[in-house]
Amino acid sequence: MEYTSREMMTIVAAREIKNGDIVFCGTGISMLAAMAAKNINAPESVIFFETGSIDARLEELPLAVADPRVMYWASSNSGLLDAFATMQNRITGEHVIGILGAAQIDKFGNINSTVIGNYYKPRTRFSGSGGACDVASFVPRSIIFMQQEKRKFVNKVDYLTSPGHLTGNDGRRKAGLPPGGPELVITNMAVMRFDDTTKEMYLAGYYPGITKETVLENMEFDVDVSQAEEVEPPTASELTILREKCDPQRLIL
Amino acid sequence: MNVRPDKVMTLKEAIAEYVKDGSHISIGGFTTTRNPMAAVYEIIRRKVKNLHLYVHSNGPAVDELIGGGCVSKIEIAYGGSGKFAATCIRFKKAVQEATIEIEDYTNYQMTLRFLAGAMGLPFLPTRSSFGTDIINTWGFSKEARKNDPKIPDKKLVVMDSPFGNWMDAEKVVLVPAIQTDVTIIHVQKADKQGTGRIEGLTFADVEQAKSAKHLILTCEELVDTGDLRAAPDQNQIPFIHVDAVVHVPHGAYPTACHYYYDYDPVYLNDYAKAARDEKLFEEYLEKYVYGVKGQEELIALVGKERIQAIAADPHTGYAKNLKRN
Numbered sequence: 001m002e003y004t005s006r007e008m009m010t011i012v013a014a015r016e017i018k019n020g021d022i023v024f025c026g027t028g029i030s031m032l033a034a035m036a037a038k039n040i041n042a043p044e045s046v047i048f049f050e051t052g053s054i055d056a057r058l059e060e061l062p063l064a065v066a067d068p069r070v071m072y073w074a075s076s077n078s079g080l081l082d083a084f085a086t087m088q089n090r091i092t093g094e095h096v097i098g099i100l101g102a103a104q105i106d107k108f109g110n111i112n113s114t115v116i117g118n119y120y121k122p123r124t125r126f127s128g129s130g131g132a133c134d135v136a137s138f139v140p141r142s143i144i145f146m147q148q149e150k151r152k153f154v155n156k157v158d159y160l161t162s163p164g165h166l167t168g169n170d171g172r173r174k175a176g177l178p179p180g181g182p183e184l185v186i187t188n189m190a191v192m193r194f195d196d197t198t199k200e201m202y203l204a205g206y207y208p209g210i211t212k213e214t215v216l217e218n219m220e221f222d223v224d225v226s227q228a229e230e231v232e233p234p235t236a237s238e239l240t241i242l243r244e245k246c247d248p249q250r251l252i253l
Numbered sequence: 254m255n256v257r258p259d260k261v262m263t264l265k266e267a268i269a270e271y272v273k274d275g276s277h278i279s280i281g282g283f284t285t286t287r288n289p290m291a292a293v294y295e296i297i298r299r300k301v302k303n304l305h306l307y308v309h310s311n312g313p314a315v316d317e318l319i320g321g322g323c324v325s326k327i328e329i330a331y332g333g334s335g336k337f338a339a340t341c342i343r344f345k346k347a348v349q350e351a352t353i354e355i356e357d358y359t360n361y362q363m364t365l366r367f368l369a370g371a372m373g374l375p376f377l378p379t380r381s382s383f384g385t386d387i388i389n390t391w392g393f394s395k396e397a398r399k400n401d402p403k404i405p406d407k408k409l410v411v412m413d414s415p416f417g418n419w420m421d422a423e424k425v426v427l428v429p430a431i432q433t434d435v436t437i438i439h440v441q442k443a444d445k446q447g448t449g450r451i452e453g454l455t456f457a458d459v460e461q462a463k464s465a466k467h468l469i470l471t472c473e474e475l476v477d478t479g480d481l482r483a484a485p486d487q488n489q490i491p492f493i494h495v496d497a498v499v500h501v502p503h504g505a506y507p508t509a510c511h512y513y514y515d516y517d518p519v520y521l522n523d524y525a526k527a528a529r530d531e532k533l534f535e536e537y538l539e540k541y542v543y544g545v546k547g548q549e550e551l552i553a554l555v556g557k558e559r560i561q562a563i564a565a566d567p568h569t570g571y572a573k574n575l576k577r578n
Binding site for chain 2: 053063084120129250
């Protein structure tokens with residue numbers, strides 16, 4: 001079955017979500033990945049929004065994390081204070097997996113969603129952190145969606161919005177952050193993970209039809225590619241559920 | 254603090270009374286839901302200038318206030334309108350051209366800052382943002398802070414926890430309280446004294462409401478006191494905080510109001526198109542903001558068909574199968 005790179009990215013993320021995970025979703029593809037996981041491989045995962053909605057029944061795809069569609073049939077609708085407490089709570093917080101996106105990323109998974117250029121007169125202004133820096137600070141695991149481009153995988157981000165592994169090794173602990181940080185980066189070409197000790201990014205997988213060299217050509221910094229394997233493409237049944245159940249109106253796909 | 258039994262005003266009266274040039278103001282809602290849009294349009298029509306605006310994640314309200322030329326400084330976590338504008342368009346332009354001053358925080362930090370204001374504390378601690386530019390890069394300089402008694406001398410402060418390593422946290426980030434001159438939120442139901450009820454997610458509206466010197470509630474329905482007092486556990490806003498109650502049906506339009514109406518994808522898409530072009534944006538303001546006297550005329554201008562299309566289904570609280578492309 002034919003598929004787009006967006007569908008591939010969504011399914012790769014969904015496969016990382018397990019039963020019992022509390023999935024923090026942002027806008028767009030991250031929401032779709034959480035819905036796909038819930039419908040395909042992790043029916044007992046819990047979809048959770050920073051706006052305060054827990055385990056809503058997403059009968060239609062929300063277009064923002066405050067969309068009234070996230071309020072329907074929720075276990076509880078509260079507000080931001082409660083949502084960010086859930087991420088830090090020493091019992092529930094351990095199970096939260098964050099899904100984020102950004103304009104720039106460095107080799108330690110630090111991301112920028114604020115500005116390109118000078119902060120005070122930027123070449124491009126983006127939305128800003130929202131809750132991304134909070135979730136990146138608090139939770140033990142996160143997934144970052146990126147477009148594979150040289151100007152996006154950079155030696156140094158123009159503005160460090162949300163912490164990854166900061167300077168690597170135990171940089172998070174030294175700075176004062178709880179343990180955790182990004183676990184994987186999913187792009188339109190590949191999947192990267194982080195070394196257990198140095199916390200440096202390495203290439204873990206590349207998509208069918210993409211070579212390791214192509215991935216490297218689309219990054220400003222080099223990464224270890226020795227462990228990289230071809231990623232399984234989405235199955236027909238995964239694609240059918242994604243298209244027909246999660247986004248029938250093609251709002252994100 | 255206001256215990257008058259009847260605080261009902263027109264929107265014109267409430268905005269004229271409480272929103273002045275240079276006011277420090279916060280507005281409720283989150284991205285495309287429950288922005289107090291009718292109040293925002295009235296502020297633009299009055300040509301209020303130099304507002305210092307505080308929000309966490311806001312969309313159309315922030316963008317229109319900036320586009321309308323009302324804002325000179327903003328403290329914000331996120332400016333976006335979901336699928337309709339990943340980054341708010343007039344906000345983006347104003348920051349890129351440095352026509353407004355901006356200082357970035359996170360959503361949780363802004364919420365804690367409102368909470369600190371509501372609690373009367375100078376600051377609250379969090380573990381968010383260590384090692385980031387949220388801490389390292391200040392939008393407002395030390396000098397500017399010294400010269401403005403309404404903002405704190407520092408942005409964020411990192412300190413060792415005075416409790417050692419209790420709860421495995423050696424350090425904390427201190428976020429300073431916000432106290433606004435006026436906060437405006439849109440609620441589903443209020444009575445004439447100002448007891449208010451929000452349905453669906455409350456976001457940080459309650460903290461924003463209570464951190465203000467003056468609070469304006471706009472409401473979908475002005476109801477009898479008994480309707481709210483019969484179920485007080487469902488009311489989040491006690492009247493003591495409220496200064497003005499304004500009855501504005503469709504007061505959050507074109508953003509959503511749970512159980513009443515959805516966001517209007519047509520309006521938000523048309524707005525996004527207009528906001529990208531100077532001439533089209535001027536025409537937009539002329540027609541939809543300056544060209545109407547208030548929300549009732551705006552709704553009439555948009556027309557019955559579109560208003561019916563976004564009417565909320567009573568079971569789910571949103572407009573099912575609404576065309577949202």
